[in-house]
Amino acid sequence: MKSDSQLQHDVLDELEWEPSIDQADIGVAVTDGVVTLSGFVKCYPQKMAAEKATRRVAGVKALAEEIKVRFASDPKTADHEIARRILDMFSWNVSIPDDKIAVKVEHGWVTLSGTVDWYYQSDEARKVAGKVNGVVGVSNLIELHKLPTSGDVKDRIVAAIKRNADLDAASVTVFTDGGKVTLGGKVRAWNERQIAESAAWAAPGVTRVEDNIVVV
Missing domain, CATH: 3.30.1340.30 (Histidine-containing Protein; Chain: A;)
Incomplete structure (x- = not known):
């Protein structure tokens, strides 16, 4: 038998x-x-x-x-086809380390896992997966590598803010607690606030940004 x-x-x-x-x-x-x-x-x-x-x-x-x-003209929305399409899109995107991210698809729901060096890599993977036809939701379980020290994170963010010609670095305060960054101070326009927040997210190991900057 x-x-x-x-x-x-x-x-x-x-x-x-x-x-x-x-x-x-x-x-x-x-x-x-x-x-x-x-x-x-x-x-x-x-x-x-x-x-x-x-x-x-x-x-x-x-x-x-x-x-x-399913005819050739029908959309390709089977789970394995969604997963294949996501992997293809990851391989075409230079911002995503596709060799470090695992993709699981179950009834159209995508789960991403793995470990990356930067927050923007995790966020970009989530955005790309959500754009694929047939995806009904995305669970982003991607983790970041071991966090650098809070002082190092703060120094990198402050340096990035100072490099930006469109932002008065002296008007922005930066406080760090592990992977959490709190921004404060005052700026003249919303785009300056966004510049500071983007600089914070770009630092390695940042997992959360609390933006308390006031536009005056």
């Missing part, structure tokens, strides 16, 4: 052997000899061919057929 894993292997082999079937998007699960086919095919004859191919495999006790027909 075949085990479920052996039966699953045999069904996959039979689907691959059948020339009338494109089995790339067909999933096979087996429980106590009952085979469940899921996924997508490009036409109804392929759906029927997959069913026939499965039934002729020795050891199949019953078949649950959940394959859907």
Whole structure:
């Protein structure tokens, strides 16, 4: 008597052997000899061919057929296709270290995990994943590497603010507590406030920015 894993292997082999079937998007699960086919095919004859191919495999006790027909013009929104598209977009984006981020998709909901060096890398990955067709939500569980000292974070932020010609560095105060940065002071316009906040987020190890800068 075949085990479920052996039966699953045999069904996959039979689907691959059948020339009338494109089995790339067909999933096979087996429980106590009952085979469940899921996924997508490009036409109804392929759906029927997959069913026939499965039934002729020795050891199949019953078949649950959940394959859907999807035409070439239909949107590609299966979980594995969403994940593949996200990975492709990550590889094209120089701001995202795709080798450090793992992607999981379940019923259209994306979970990102891994560890990166900078907050903007995590935030960019979240934004890119959310733009993919078929995504219903994103859980960003990406972590940052070990935080530098608070003093180092503060020095980098202050230096970045001083380098910006559009912002009076003396008018902005910076306080750090681990990965948290609190900005204070007064500026003349909203864009100056945004410049200071962007400088804070750009520092390595920053996980939270509390912007208390007042526009006067």
